[in-house]
Amino acid sequence: MxxxxxxxxxxxxxxxxxxxxxxxxxxxxxxxxxxxxxxxxxxxxxxxxxxxxxxxxxxxxxxxxxxxxxxxPIPMLDGVVMHAPFRNTVDGTLCISSHHLILSSRKEGVEELWMLHRNIDLVERRPNGLSGGSIVIKCKDFRVIQLDINSPEEFVQVAACIENLASIEDVRLFYPFFYRHMSPILEDGWTAFTPETEYAHLVNSLADEWKISYVNKDFGVSTSIY
Known part of the structure; x- marks a missing residue:
């Protein structure tokens, strides 16, 4: 699949x-x-x-x-060609979702692209007249990906869409607030470890000189120090 x-x-x-x-x-x-x-x-x-x-x-x-x-405006677009250094060219369908940019040829064994919009650092447009153009995406992990689109109208719309989604600043629209895990939760991570236990391992013989304070547990003393 x-x-x-x-x-x-x-x-x-x-x-x-x-x-x-x-x-x-x-x-x-x-x-x-x-x-x-x-x-x-x-x-x-x-x-x-x-x-x-x-x-x-x-x-x-x-x-x-x-x-x-x-x-x-265009969540899916067929006939998009992806170029990337040291990778084979992929001709497939581009899907723009709320938080991801996906490109797939729908063929087994062919490399696909699945990238968060937040990983995009720069979007460069290279129009090619009536033949559409190329969208060069420079990522924060130093990858450079080029998407060739053969329609000038769709080229402009897709480029603007990627630019807008990559520059969202409202944290309420970030991926962590939308993610739904697809597998059952096996354990309660909040109890995986306790600060008191880990602190005791760190201070060891200096336990009498240092202690954990709960004076700011309700952030009444300081709003920035836990």
Whole structure:
């Protein structure tokens, strides 16, 4: 199964429920009662592989989500060619999701691209007249990826979309707040280790000279020091 084939199990869309008007075929409307502090909105991806996800969001987050989906005019585009140093050229389908840039040829054994928008440092446009153009993506991990698009209109839209998604500053729209783990939680990580136990191992013979203080446990003394 390729990445694009697994998109309907999208782990990077919020498990959210939000009623919105149809946003360029990306969302479907769901009725909610007036006067409530939360609204239920159903977010969906475009045709081909549509899956509905639901989460309850506060009212002040609804406008953010609507703006978020407005940034993706073309969620999927066929016939995109990817070039990268020391890699084979890949001709496949480009998928732009809320937090990831994905390119897949839908063929077994062919390398695919799955990259967070936050990993993009610079987007360079190289238009080629009526033949579309190339989008050069320079990543924060020093990778350089080139995407060739053969339609001038789609070239401009995809480039603008990637630029906007890579420059989102509102932390509430970052990937960690949308991630849904796909496997069961095996243990409670909050109890995996305790500061007191680890501290005792560190200080060892100096335990009488140092101690853990809880004076700021409610951040009443300082808001920046734990």
């Amino acid at each position: 390729t990445l694009l084939d697994a998109i309907e199990d999208d782990p990077y869309l919020p498990s959210t429920s939000i009623p919105t008007t149809r946003l360029d075929d990306q969302a479907t409307t769901s009725e909610t009662s007036a006067g409530t502090s939360n609204e239920e909105i159903v977010l969906a991806k475009r045709p081909r592989q549509i899956s509905l996800f639901s989460v309850t969001l506060p009212l002040d987050a609804i406008s953010l989500i609507m703006e978020f989906f407005d940034m993706i």
